[in-house]
Structure formats: structure tokens, C-alpha cells
Amino acid sequence: MTRPLFFGPVEAVRGAAPGSAFLLGGDEGRHAAVVRRLSPGERIDVSDGSGYRIGGVITAVGTGSVELEVESVGQDPAPRHRLVLVQALAKGGRDEQAVESATELGVDAVVPWHAERSIVRWRGDKADKGRQKWVSLVGAAAKQSRRSFVPEVHGVMDTTRLAAWSGAVDHMVILHEDAGETLAQRFAALEAGGALDAPSSTAVVVGPEGGISDAELAKLGAVGALPARLGPHVLRSSSAGPAALVLLNHLLGRW
Template structure:
């Protein structure tokens, strides 16, 4: 049976060594002490979201926190090329559902996209709150799937900004794959960077409920992206990205 995993603040394990004491408090500590009812003498794993994990013994269980002694540390190397989900804003929480599942599938970063056909709009303070909610969703999904890393949720991009990033990614040996039902090139055979290539990324671009507008597809393809199709079925905004990530994870030998 695997040990429970709890998340510390970002980078909290950077300067930690075996034998050190840690306090797991806040929401995570409260959950561990009062919901999971973990007691002294038990073992747990903790991670700081940046790829470092620690196997710990609980030396004291407080009312809403645990005092831990670090027994061993491990670092999870980043998998290359990195997988990035560019998710268009979508209504009904389907965009956030995509972030959750993509995190469980191992995505390395998420980019929110204000596509032309997105019904949902992020603006000013509301937009930042929504981005932070995506980040919290990714963090919770990382914990549930026992990941040592939490995907970064970047700032909202426009189509113009996404086209610029596309050109940069392709110029450095990466690939940008735009999921489009009208494409003829299968995702399963689209060219990809070599597994393990430093600095390379594979961006998966997913449109909103109404699909990606033709002028947006043209802008991205002109910048170096490839329009690809998953299969004969038309998937929702919540499932298209994760399905594509599953295919890519097999092709890049992350899975299997």
C-alpha cells in the first residue's frame, strides 16, 4: 500500500537534509491530523511541488499539524520534452476539468487561452482569481495522483501571444499541435521532438466549445504549428486535451 502524500510550500525541501524536522501545518496538516488521523510512528511522504520528495516519520501528532522527521530524500528528474496544455477558456467548468485530468496524466504546464470563440472571459481581478483557481485545481490533482511536481499555470494568453510562443517553441526544436476536427494529419503520427531533448516542449492546443476559429488556426499554423486530429469522434473541451496527452505520453515513452 502506498503512503499518503502531502504537499508543502513550493521549494520547502530545497535546503532540507535527512534527520531534519518539518512541521506539516495549514490545510494539509489539518487534513493529515484530523481527517486522516495520522499518528506518531506512522510514515508519510511529502513533496514541495518542484520535484523533491521526502519520506518522513511522524514524531508528533498535534491538533491540526504533524511534526515530521525526514528519513530520506529523492529528486524526480523532469521528463523531456515537456508537455504543455494550452486550454481555451470554456463554459460549465470544462476548462478546469481539463486542467484536473491533464495534471493526473502528467502535464508539465498549463496555459489559459482567451480564444476568439470562448464564451467565458477573464478580465482584471476576476481573471486572476480564475487563474489561481486553476492553480489550486492542479495542486489538488497533483496530490491525488501522488506527483512530486505541480504543473505551473501561466498567465492568460491571446491568440497573438500564442502565435508568438508557437514560433519560439518550433524554433527551439519543439512542436505545437492544434487539435482540430477538420485536420487530416493524425496526432498518432505527427512529428515530435526526440524523447529527452533538453529545452524542447510539445504544446497541445485545445479550443473552446465552438471550436477554434479558422483565422486562429491559420495564425498558429503560419507560426509553425501543425493541425492534427485525434480520431473520428469530436471530444469536449474537458476531454480533448487529456486524451491527446495520453497519446503523446505513450509515444514519448512516458507511459508503458
């Protein structure tokens, strides 16, 4: 069974050395001591959220903290091909379901998207609150899945801003039921053309329940985004992104 993972301050985690004592306090320490009820002798990992991980055995448990003796330190390798989920805001918490599953599946970053047909809107204070909710969501999902990398959560974007941002990734694919090629076919063509020989980044765009408009397809297509379908069935906004990530993890050799 894999060891429980917790997150600690960057400086403290990166400053730890084998044989040294490490104190895990704050919310994570309370979770380990009070919620998980961990005991001396049990082993845990602590990460800085950016790939650095320490492992150790618990030597003492306080009312809201645990102390461990560090046994190992190291940097987990970053994926050669980065994956970004551009998730349209969707009703019924389906966008949050998608982001949570995507984190468990290894996504490297997520972008909240104000699509034309999004019913949910983040405006004013809601934009900050909505993003912070996603930040908490990906942190919890990364912890549950024992990931030492916590995905970055970008600020909410409308389609114009998303088109401008697209230059930050090497490839952008729009999941669309009427696309002429499948996602697998798109990436087979990229591989055949040598586009995947070097490290790369890919953004997968998922629309809301009402779908992506023709105007949005045109605007994103003008900056090089390619439409692709997953298969013969239409998936919900909550499942399309995770399904695409599973396929891309396989096609890109991440799994």
C-alpha cells in the same frame, strides 16, 4: 499503497536531512492532522512542488500540524519531453475538468486561452481570480496523484499572445477534427526526422465547445503550429486534451 503526499515550503523541504525532524504546518499540516486524521507511525511524503521529495514517519500529531522523522530525501527526475496544455476557456467547468485530468496525467504546464469562440471570459479581476482557481486546482490534483511536480499555470492569453508565446516550445499541435493527419502520425514524422532525439517541449492546443476558427488556425499555423486529429470521433473540450496527453505520454516514452 502509495504514501500520502503533501506540499511544504521550498526552503524547509530542501533543507531536510535523513534523521532530522520536519514539522508540516499551515494548510497542509491541518489537512494531514484534521482531514486525513493521520497518526504517529504512518508514513508520508512531502514535496516542494518542484520535484524534491522527502519521506518520513509521523512521530507526533498536533491540532493543525504533524511532525515526522525524515527517512529519505531526493529529487524526482524531470521528464525529458515536456508537455503543455493550452486549454480554451469553456463553459460548464469543462476547462477545469480538462486541467484537473491533465495534471493527473502528468502535464507540465497549462495555459488558459481566450479563444475567439470562448463563451467564458476572464477580464480585469476575473483574470487573476480565474488563474488562482486553476493554480489551486492543479495543486490539489498533483497532491491527489502523488506528483512532486506541480504544473505551472500561465496567465490567460488571447490568440495573438499565444502565437507570440509559441516560440517558448519546440512543437505546437492544434487538435482539430478536420486535420489531415492524426496526432500519432505527426509525432511519427517528428521522430523519423530526429526532432525528438533531444529533450523537447510540446504544446497541445484545445479549443472551446464551438471549435477553433479558421482565423485562429491561420494565425497559429503561421508560427509553425500543426493541426492534428485524435481519431474518428469528436471529443468535448474537457476530454480532448487529456486524451491527447495519454497518447503523447506513450509516444514520447514518458509512460
